[in-house]
Amino acid sequence: MIQIKSVSKSFGPLQVLKKIDLTIEEKEVVVLLGASGSGKSTLLRCLNFLEINDSGDIYFDGELVQPSKTDLNKIRSEVGMVFQHFNLFPHKTVLENIIEAPIHVKGMKKSEAKEIAYALLDKVGLTDKADEYPDMLSGGQKQRVAIARALAMNPRVMLFDEPTSALDPELVGEVLQVMKQLASEGMTMVVVTHEMGFARGVADRVLFMEEGLILEEGTPKQFFENPQNERTKQFLNSIL
Ligand code: ADP
Ligand code: MG
16 A cells, blocks of 8 residues: 655754665554654654655555655545644534544535544544543543544544553553554554554554664564564563
């Protein structure tokens, strides 16, 4: 579904991505691990063209995305993104947060957008919060709204950037549960997380990044039980 070929990205003198190659298959769940500053968020942001890579090529469905020619808003609407800090609109209700992009980006009728929003709120277990403002919700509820909002655009792939890192520990499970359900329904997902239980249990493939390189990848079993790279071993020792 997505193919990245030799993608590099620098911020000033700092090269954050160093000729990354990566293919993501349809329905695959890829978990991206790595220390802070290794380039994980930048890689996700390049996948959704919030950042534009300096060199290398990104293909969607075999088609090269050329930022100067391709309609990036169309690609962005097909790539849902969930952030650590939810990024909900504080002055809009839960329902209004969810229907905003379908109406304004996709030109959907309000009645249709609402119908989809209620179905998604049901899916994330928050039907009763439709008319609340984000301030009234717990972190876990906010993140579930953020997931529903991303899904409202009917994306082909979902990117998660440390979706549970800002949550109190007791709220992590409800968000992971929603992500797990999405994965089981066949959503293509790329997930940056420190939740090793999720990586082991849900990922099809685990990647380890360091200093802008993918140093190791494998199935969860290979990756956690028999890591090959010295740096991967050190990383796993530091967190497990
Ligand atoms: P990670 O998500 O793995 O923690 P990031 O992709 O956020 O890593 O960042 C990788 C490096 O790039 C860090 O050193 C960070 O400070 C730097 N960086 C990220 N975004 C920017 C930016 N917009 N401008 C300058 N430096 C950035
Ligand atoms: Mg990050």
